[in-house]
Structure formats: C-alpha cells, structure tokens
Amino acid sequence: MRFGLVAHRLHRQRVDGALVRWARACEADIRTLGLGLHAVGGTYDALVGQQLLSGAASLVRLPSGVEGGVMRLASCIAGGLSPADELDGVIYFIDPVDPSSLYPETQALKRQCVIHGKPFISTAAGAMEWVAVELALAGKGDTGFAAATSRQTVALIAHDALKQRMVEFASTHFDLLSRFATRIGTGTTGGLLNDLAWSRGWPAGVPWVTRYLSGPMGGDAQIAELVLDRRCDKVIFFEDPHVARQHEADIQLLERAVCAATHDTTCFNSPATAERWAAASTIRG
Template sequence: MRLGLAANQLHHAHADAALFRWLRASEAGIRELGLGLHAVGRTYDAILRSGHLEGYAPLRRYPYGREGGLMKLVAEVVGLGDERTLDGAIYLIDPVDPSSIFPEAVALKRQCVIHGKPFISTVATARDWIELERIHAGLRPDPGANEFHALETQTVALIAHDAMKPQMLAYAAEHFDVLSRFAHRVGTGTTGQRLNELAWSRGWPKDQPWVERFQSGPMGGDAQIADLVLERRCQRAIFFEDPHVARQHEADIQLLERAVTTRTDEAVCMTSPKVAARWADAVRRRAQA
C-alpha cells in the first residue's frame, strides 16, 4: 500500500510539530505494514532531518510543491499504471496556510473522494488509519490507539450531501451496531431525520432521537457542528461529500473542514463510504481481538 504524504510548513517547523507527533505515535505501525510513503520535497526533507523512518526504503521523495510535487500526487491518486498509483493521501493541513486552498491541494482531496480512497488531513485521522490497517493486517491492537476506539465516550457527526444521502442511510443500516456505540450522534437537518427514522425502524425508542439534528447544511448546520469540533465535543466526522456538484453553501462546508484540521490531534474525519465501512469493520475486529 502506498500513500502520498505532504504537510504544510507549520506541521514540520519544529520538533513537536504535527508531522513528528504522528510519526512518534505511528512509526512502528508504518514499519509493520511496510507502508509506502511518497513524500513531497519539504516534507521528505523534514523527515530526514528529524531522524524518523531512518533507513526506511518505502519512503520516497517527490519534487517540492513549487516544482509540481503535490500535482504529481493528485495524478497518482487517479492512477498512472501499476507503479504510479497511490492508495490515498495524507495531507496534514494548516487551516490558515494559503497553500491549503491551492488548486492542487483541493484536487488532491477531491480525487481521493471520487476514487474512494482515504484523504487524511489530521494527526488523529492518520493515527486512526494506521491502526485500522494494522487490524486488517491481523496485527494485535496497539494500546496507544485505544483512545480512538473509546466510542462510548465520543460524539460522531453523520453528514451527507443530497446525492450521498442514500449511501449514508445504507452505511448506517449496515453498521448500525458500531454507530450505536457512540455516546452521542449529531447530524444536519434532512440526513439527521432520515437516520432517526432508520433507527426507530430498527427498534430504537421512538421517544428518543438516535441523532441530534442541527440545521440543514444551507441553513448553517455544518457551521454548528464545526463549533462542536472546536469545543472538543465532537471527535469524529463521517462526512459523505458529493464532489461533482457546486454547492451554494461551500463556505460552510469548508468551515467544518477547517475546524477539523484546527483540532488536528483530536478530530478524525472520513469522507469516503468505502473508507468508513473499512473503519467500522476494523472496530468490530479490534473489539474481538
């Protein structure tokens, strides 16, 4: 498995920056998995200077961003043959760095979503994903990842745009047991109502909402949930976006994404139904290990 890797400058500027916090927590798992990391220039250089992943052959250097490194990752997420196809991307985003909204940065996420591949933009998501893949590889659970699996203490946001609502309902139906473990579930207007109707049909008490409903997306629901993330009251977002349709409330969507990257060590975000399903399966397997 191979992932593109990039980090905005803030995230590798000092010894305790986000990139290095992730590597300290996950280097053993990266090595166990033999994970290929195709790192854009400055990110690669920072890893070498730090001493992390020393002698690790699957770490490869790509050009600097200004020389097209991030653009090459986008093309390889789409796929350029067996030797030049990435399985997803880790892009640790500084939400106030202008480069995070450059076309190649936006395209990297969009192509990951379109092709059902993981787009990982926070330290928490990167740590969670390494554990997910370790579990699927048959490895013993890492106690350092227990905090991400304490679902009974967490809140999850379940959000889907119009074209993705059927997929969210199908996902919730298939993984109702895992999602019901969360202490609290929140969602935006219509999606939340449909999820409640699904839960009631599955025997959830009809006088209790399974999902706490906020406003619809166009009326500010994304912004309301962003505030929960910023206040550390929402730890995970399962956010099925429609990458093909322009949305009038795009700024609200970006606000939620910026909130997630602001809380990079605490907030996990999954934007692909395929990745979310793989995570739910790993949750079950880990509980049985």
C-alpha cells in the same frame, strides 16, 4: 501499500507538529505494515532532518509543492501514468490558515481521493487512527475501538446525492454507531437517520441523532463549533465531488475546523473510506 505524505510548514517545522508527532507515535507500526510513503519535498526533508522513518520500507522524495509535488500526487491517486505509480491514499497535515490548503492542486488531490474511494487524512488524530485501521485489517493489531467510542461524539453528514448511501451505511453498521456516546447530524440527514433508528427498535421519540440545522442554513457551521470546542471527535462526511455546491464556504468551514483540531478529531470523506474504518473497528487482536 503506498501513501502520499504532505505537511504544511506549521506541522513539519515544529517539534510538536502533526508530522513529527505522528511519525514518532506510529514509526514501529509503519514498519510493521511496510507502508511506503511518497513525501513532497519539504515534508521529506523534515523527516530526514528529524531522523524519522529512516530505513522505512519505502520513503520516496517527490518535488516540492511549488515544483508540482502535490499535482503529481493527484495524478497518482487517479492511477498515475502506469500501474506502478498508483497510490492508495494521502496523509495531508493541513494548517487551516495556510492559503495553499485552498490551492487548486490541493482541492484536486482531495477530490480525486473522494472520487476513487481512497483515504484523504488531514489530521494527526486521523493519521494515527488510520495506521491502526490498516494494522487491524492486516491482522496485526486492533483499533481499541470500543473503549474510545463509548466516550466520543460522531457527526454523520451527507450531501443530497449521498443521503441514501449514508442511511445504508448506518443501517449496516447500526450497532457500531450506536456505541458512540452521542451522534449528531445536519437537518435532513439527521431526520432520515432517526427514522432508520426508530424502525430498528430505538426508543420511540428518543433521537438517535441530535439534529442541527441543514447545511445551507448553518448546520455545518454549528458542527464546526462543536469540533473547535472538542465536543465532536469524529466526522463521517459523505461528500459528492461531482456537483457545484452553493454552500461551499460552509463545507470548507467545517473541514478547516477539523484541521484546526488536528490532534483531537478525525474525518472520513467517502463511503469507501468509512466502510474500511467500520470493518477494522469490529476486529479484535
């Protein structure tokens, strides 16, 4: 398994930044997994400078971002120029006020991850959790899921073309999602999920999902505020990468709020990634 790795300056130059905290916390597990990392220039240099992940299974230096490193990652997520180039996902520690997070190559990299059903992990909490996911699926550990989710709030959000897919996901993993202390969602998706829950025997009239406004009317912004207040721990957001979205600014606001809460919040952006997390979350070591 091989992942791309990128960290904005905020996260790679500070000793308490996401890159250093993740690498120190997960170094042993990264070695256990044999996880290969293809790190963009400055990120690679920061790891070497901090003497982190030295001797890891495969730590490869790519060109810096200005030299096309992120562009190359986007190609590799799509399959690259040969089978040997393909990557399985990306960990990208984003500083929400760094303008490069809105550069075309960054947006294209994320879009290719969503299209191909590969993880695009943008927070420290998410990167730590994803290592645990891969360990569990490899039969080398468990996620500690039950203890954590009983205290957590999860947001369930889907664009129009994927609302039915979200209902199917929730139906398949209803017991799993019901373990969360609270579920929240934007208007229409939340309504569909409540109808599902009532059909599954959830107490009539008691919302399974606490509904906020629809996304275009401000629901994404409302959930972003909960994220910033550390009152939403996980966002499962089924994004449709194939259509122009009139409320793109609201979607980016929510995503950037998640990145601002990097040590406290995780986000999964595609059904394939969410399914992989759900599969790992039922495993016990």
